[in-house]
Amino acid sequence: MPVIEDLRDWADLASDPWPTLLIGNGMSINTWHKFDYSELRAHAVFESAVDQLFTDWNTSNFEEVLEGLWHAERVLTAMKENSEGVRALYEHVRQELVEAIQRVHIRWNSLPMKNLQRVAEVLDQHNLAFTLNYDLLTYWALMYNQGSTEIVDFFWNNPFDPLDTEIHSATATGLLFLHGGIHLWHDSVTGETGKWTNQQQGGLLSQLGDALEANPNRQPLIVSEGRHAQKLRAIRRSDYLSFAYRRLSENHDATVIFGASFGPQDEHIVSALRAEGRRNIAISILPGNENKMVTAMAEYKAKLPDQNLLFFKSTTHPLGDPALLVSDV
Structure with a gap:
């Protein structure tokens, strides 16, 4: 070593x-310790499709999933396919990050x-x-x-x-x-x-x-x-x-x-x-x-x-x- x-x-x-x-x-x-991404993921209430993405990519990092969804939206747009569903998942992950932070945050007392x-x-x-x-x-x-x-x-x-x-x-x-x-x-x-x-x-x-x-x-x-x-x-x-x-x-x-x-x-x-x-x-x-x-x-x-x-x-x-x-x- x-x-x-x-x-x-x-x-x-x-x-x-x-x-x-x-x-x-x-x-x-x-x-x-609950400010760790793994804790934030555990306290997020995701749609099943988003849960599947976290599992498939073996990550607890919200930003990695957001980046993946961003790429998916770009691909669908380039193919002239409807990307509204992917965009909705993107906003869903962003919102859940905010709410998960509030859920896990240590209380003042x-x-x-x-x-x-x-x-x-x-x-x-x-x-x-x-x-x-x-x-x-x-x-x-x-x-x-x-x-x-x-x-x-x-x-x-x-x-x-x-x-x-x-x-x-x-x-x-x-x-x-x-x-x-x-x-x-x-x-x-x-x-x-x-x-x-x-x-x-x-x-x-x-x-x-x-x-x-x-x-x-x-x-x-x-x-x-x-x-x-x-x-x-x-x-x-x-x-x-x-x-x-x-x-x-x-x-x-x-x-x-x-x-x-x-x-x-x-x-x-x-x-x-x-x-x-x-x-x-x-x-x-x-x-x-x-x-x-x-x-x-x-x-x-x-x-x-x-x-x-x-x-x-x-x-x-x-x-x-x-x-x-x-x-x-």
Whole structure:
């Protein structure tokens, strides 16, 4: 077996400047294992045809199924065959992803406050923090640690105002949701983007269904398309998401990537990371099977060949602390 000589502890890198942070689903899974795709699939209520696709392709990844349906629709269209049924299945999978996230999401009263405090403390150490996650963990961390940290999400105007995005505090962290989130909405009539707010602890999650029913034009802003080009088109349709993606593309600072694996559907994120030339990028690797770790490191090197890559064990980073994992409740 190969020896991983350049996989380090986070402590070896922590003293270096890291102005930028990019978070993936690995962070959320380290708090609540039901954020894993396999759990989301188990809690989704699919039509039988979609269940069959997940089984045939031996996957729990919603985006892989969405990509397959996208290809099927393109084939039928090229053959001048009716593709409405395939398109309906595509929208069905997207909707079930949103609803499955709500079903599996850890409730506020089951979430130790130390978890949110830890997330907030980590975010507060960076100038910009980007997340690919749809869940509420980073949003809750922002909301409930305002006295001890300085994190802003650019929604000081609600709806979001693309002409008012300057952070006036030199010490504040700007938090951006690159693929949206279940707390964000897009108005299909006005085109505006906003966030659901609730001052009661945990009320946002429990009342989200009522909010959607009361505001039928406002749908959850979640970018779950099956191909990276589709994701990018969805991002460009939103003033907020366009702003977030532009900030990532224009960023050239040293960056920590935690819990993001960058599958084929995330090529637009990889392109954004490469847009401003060479920089130092520290990437978390889940320790365990050595072959898997070597493969993961090789994949990052192939995707980011023009960057200075450093690798660290995810469990040695504050966001990967095994003690943060919440048991079933």
